[in-house]
């Protein structure tokens with residue numbers, strides 16, 4: 001009997017074993033987690049064969065659906081041919097993927113470094129920005145998430161994901177563009193993009209005046225789908241250019257068509273960054289990450305970088321197949337159409353449930369902030385909605401600094417029927433948590 005022939009254990013048994021052998025920091029989304037054993041398209045299956053509509057796609061990662069035939073075939077073919085050499089040997093899949101990334105990214109981005117994760121992509125981009133600029137300081141945004149290494153957790157403006165250890169040096173935070181909870185108490189009618197201007201204040205008052213780089217997610221993912229106004233990144237870029245600061249768009253969640261109109265989220269704001277970092281959706285579940293930068297910046301980094309698994313043939317061949325699938329199946333266009341349909345349905349639901357206080361996002365990167373009157377966050381209710389939805393066969397995500405944002409980020413090939421099924425279950429969960437008529 002090989003390992004794949006093993007009968008899966010029950011979720012109860014697995015939970016006990018988990019508690020014995022995994023560190024407690026590995027937390028699951030649910031207090032009563034199912035044991036998933038199979039995925040197909042937009043569906044997951046537990047060990048008893050129960051089907052779940054997956055609206056979170058393995059944390060915004062399964063971009064073309066679970067076990068997509070074309071992608072799986074590319075992975076298996078490569079696995080059978082050549083699995084590994086490391087970056088010190090020349091192989092074609094890594095180079096082909098880098099060529100494709102240069103083709104689909106905006107502006108003059110053309111030189112890639114392929115890694116195993118988003119964290120590593122961000123680490124690499126920050127180091128390269130520091131080397132190329134000869135400067136050290138970095139600006140990040142409050143409510144951000146950039147990964148789990150020492151540097152990446154320091155770049156993360158969310159206490160939930162920062163360990164109580166001495167942070168990395170030289171990182172400074174500006175306010176984020178959180179319109180629903182504007183840090184400057186503004187409303188759209190009197191907004192002067194104070195959040196963008198805050199970057200200049202941080203440069204002037206917290207740094208040497210010459211930071212190396214700023215890193216930002218076009219839409220903050222883990223932070224709760226926080227979506228800046230249309231003029232935000234244009235204004236930010238002007239300030240960065242004034243001080244000679246490079247810009248990294250962390251597209252680990254927003255990349256590869258997820259936001260609907262563009263391959264990369266930052267293009268929604270008409271801005272060309274100096275780096276794009278990516279991961280998650282590029283591999284559809286296989287470990288991969290990358291940064292891409294300009295020829296000019298890349299030339300500053302002549303010192304050797306080795307990455308044992310980075311750009312390995314299997315992940316690279318898979319990444320290439322994922323991008324081709326997104327293009328061939330017009331999944332970016334689908335994300336726009338289905339995302340708009342989803343937003344309409346959510347807004348309709350919010351008429352009955354005012355605790356759905358803010359509905360935001362672009363394409364299939366959506367968030368619903370759950371709050372009582374006075375915008376009081378409702379994290380317990382949010383957790384219950386997500387748990388009840390799971391019990392009724394729908395997987396939703398959860399996030400936000402206050403733990404009160406439902407995150408909807410499914411595979412890009414879901415359809416209207418899936419949306420209707422999700423909304424029906426959300427209605428049921430909301431009715432259970434907040435009986436109709438109660439505010």
Ligand SMILES: Cc1ncc(COP(=O)(O)O)c(C=O)c1O
Nearest residue numbers: 117118119145146147221252279
């Ligand atoms: C925006 C963003 N950047 C970076 C990361 C880190 O990526 P990884 O978990 O692949 O290291 C994440 C992960 O959630 C992310 O959402």
